[in-house]
Amino acid sequence: MKLLTHNLLSSHVRGVGSRGFPLRLQATEVRINPVEFNPDFVARMIPKVEWAALLEAADTLHLVEVPKGPIEGYEHDEKFLRQMHHVLLEVDVLEGTLQCPESGRLFPISRGIPNMLLSDEETET
Amino acid sequence: MAFRSKRPEHGGPPELFYDKNEARKYVQNSRMIDVQTKMAGRALELLCLPEGQPCYLLDIGCGSGLSGDYLSDEGHYWVGIDISPAMLDAALDRDTEGDLLLGDMGQGIPFRPGSFDGCISISAVQWLCNANKKSDIPAKRLYCFFSSLYSVLVRGARAVLQLYPENSEQLELITTQATKAGFTGGVVVDFPNSAKAKKFYLCLFSGPSTFLPKALNESNDEEETKESEFTSERVPYRMARRGLVRKSRQWVLEKKARRRRQGREVRPDTLYTGRRRKPRF
Numbered sequence: 001m002k003l004l005t006h007n008l009l010s011s012h013v014r015g016v017g018s019r020g021f022p023l024r025l026q027a028t029e030v031r032i033n034p035v036e037f038n039p040d041f042v043a044r045m046i047p048k049v050e051w052a053a054l055l056e057a058a059d060t061l062h063l064v065e066v067p068k069g070p071i072e073g074y075e076h077d078e079k080f081l082r083q084m085h086h087v088l089l090e091v092d093v094l095e096g097t098l099q100c101p102e103s104g105r106l107f108p109i110s111r112g113i114p115n116m117l118l119s120d121e122e123t124e125t
Numbered sequence: 126m127a128f129r130s131k132r133p134e135h136g137g138p139p140e141l142f143y144d145k146n147e148a149r150k151y152v153q154n155s156r157m158i159d160v161q162t163k164m165a166g167r168a169l170e171l172l173c174l175p176e177g178q179p180c181y182l183l184d185i186g187c188g189s190g191l192s193g194d195y196l197s198d199e200g201h202y203w204v205g206i207d208i209s210p211a212m213l214d215a216a217l218d219r220d221t222e223g224d225l226l227l228g229d230m231g232q233g234i235p236f237r238p239g240s241f242d243g244c245i246s247i248s249a250v251q252w253l254c255n256a257n258k259k260s261d262i263p264a265k266r267l268y269c270f271f272s273s274l275y276s277v278l279v280r281g282a283r284a285v286l287q288l289y290p291e292n293s294e295q296l297e298l299i300t301t302q303a304t305k306a307g308f309t310g311g312v313v314v315d316f317p318n319s320a321k322a323k324k325f326y327l328c329l330f331s332g333p334s335t336f337l338p339k340a341l342n343e344s345n346d347e348e349e350t351k352e353s354e355f356t357s358e359r360v361p362y363r364m365a366r367r368g369l370v371r372k373s374r375q376w377v378l379e380k381k382a383r384r385r386r387q388g389r390e391v392r393p394d395t396l397y398t399g400r401r402r403k404p405r406f
Contacts, residue, residue, distance in 0.1 A: 012232065020235075038200075
């Protein structure tokens, strides 16, 4: 699971709504995957990123060189975009858990795939 | 696809139908791969994404990642959701570039509002129409799916869902729930005259309504006009039929030609067409 996906994932447990974000990340196995750099795509995703959640996740994974926020004119700053590319797309969480901040529900991550299946009681009406 | 008379949805839930054996078909069977890839291509075409822009897309029922790979090849980034662990295992083996999630679309899409630039789904949504547990109400699950999908899409984004509706009531159930959730759009039917090639694409727009893309048809290649041509050519056909003896070989050939003109699927003419058979027939 890439950090970009983690930054957009939100708990859909019944009654949680917007308080289901961000999912607290715990990782036991992480891998760095080289991914082809596409500056257009990274620049387009920057406005969607929730920085507080991203910094918290990067901190949990002990990542270095993580920008603290979008800088002025980021669309043309290649160094900034490359750093964001690495953080968002190249860091892959293989084993760990995601925790819903409101309900405390744990979603396990196995082989890079988070299990988001809910039980009947937890499904939104 | 495996059963001619029985639809897979009637046999049980998708996570059981798509087991290791079924997953293997999606990885090895070239015809399966070909059909799925073609449908993914058509769905992406109908999505009408801005040219040359890499987008972040959602693949509902991504399975073994066949459609996802097509998206990657076109330069897009994607996240796939599937309910079958066996299919996702197959996707992992194929080393897909998109992220995968194990989830049930009928429980909602667990993402923040405005996460995705578009959504495709290949041969998945019809599974929502059959209740597999006593507590399942298909209409509710469909609404939950569509309303959460509407939320996670960027305003003005589209969703193209290729599906196999069992009948018109099922299609209506699906479109009603999609409309309730706030979507506009409609169903594009490719090759409506052919039983095998016929494909349904539910095209949904989350912004103001725009035009529906044109469906594919066999006659598109010949560039036929929509209006019928008024010529005297029709008269000879009727004369030709009158002269023929019923059930003779010529009559059979003429009938087959007539059905081909109507656009139906007709077996090719061979030297066995209309041959004399034993009186037992």
